[in-house]
Amino acid sequence: MKILGLTGGIGMGKSTASGTFRRLGVPVFDADAAVHRLQGRGGRAVAPIGAAFPGSVRNGAVDREALRRAVLGNPAALKQLEGIVHPLVRAEERRFLGRARREGRRLVVLDIPLLFETGGEARCDAVVVVSAPPAVQRARVLARRGMTPERLTAILARQTPDAEKRRRADFVIRTGLSRAHARRAIRRLLERFR
Numbered sequence: 001m002k003i004l005g006l007t008g009g010i011g012m013g014k015s016t017a018s019g020t021f022r023r024l025g026v027p028v029f030d031a032d033a034a035v036h037r038l039q040g041r042g043g044r045a046v047a048p049i050g051a052a053f054p055g056s057v058r059n060g061a062v063d064r065e066a067l068r069r070a071v072l073g074n075p076a077a078l079k080q081l082e083g084i085v086h087p088l089v090r091a092e093e094r095r096f097l098g099r100a101r102r103e104g105r106r107l108v109v110l111d112i113p114l115l116f117e118t119g120g121e122a123r124c125d126a127v128v129v130v131s132a133p134p135a136v137q138r139a140r141v142l143a144r145r146g147m148t149p150e151r152l153t154a155i156l157a158r159q160t161p162d163a164e165k166r167r168r169a170d171f172v173i174r175t176g177l178s179r180a181h182a183r184r185a186i187r188r189l190l191e192r193f194r
Helices: 014-023 031-039 046-052 064-071 075-102 134-142 149-158 162-168 179-193
Strands: 002-007 028-030 107-111 126-131 171-174
Touching: 002 014, 014 028, 014 107, 014 126, 014 179, 028 031, 028 075, 031 046, 031 075, 031 107, 046 075, 064 075, 075 107, 126 162, 134 149, 171 179
Parallel strands: 002 107, 002 126, 028 107, 126 171
Antiparallel strands: none
C-alpha cells in the first residue's frame, strides 16, 4: 500500500484537494477531523486537556477558543498540548492504515496540516503539497469567521514556510488558479500511482 502525505499551509486549498482525493475513491485520513473528534464531547483528549488547561473544557468538550487563548504565545503550553494530542492522533492514524490494509487498498492519503513540522513525511511514500499565491492565501483565511490578521500571523509563524514545503515536496498542486485546474492535477497524480 502506498501512502501519500498531503499538506499545505492554512488557506492553501488542502481541504479541497483532500475532498478531491476522496471523490476519486482514495481513502483519506484527516488529522484535523481526528483532533475535532478527540476534543469533542466524550473524546479521549477532553480529560487530559481539561487537567492540563483548567477552564478549557465546557459541557464535556474542549472549548477551542479557551484552549487557543491558553496556548497562544506560550510555547511551553503549546508543547504540552501537542504532547497530549499528537499521540492520540497518531493512534487514530494507525487504526485508519490498518483498516485500509485489511481492505486491500493500494493507495491512501494522510491529510496532515503539520506534516513536515511533526516529521510525518517519514511515514509517507511521497508528499503532496498544496500551494497558492500569498495574496490568495491571505484573502481565503481572512474571510473565515473570527480570523484576524494577528491570528493569521501567529498561525503562519508555527508553519513551515510555503516555499520550504514546496522544496521538500515530491508533488506540488497549485490551487490559486481554479478548482478545475487543481482537480486535473490530482487526477494526473493518481494516474502515476495506479
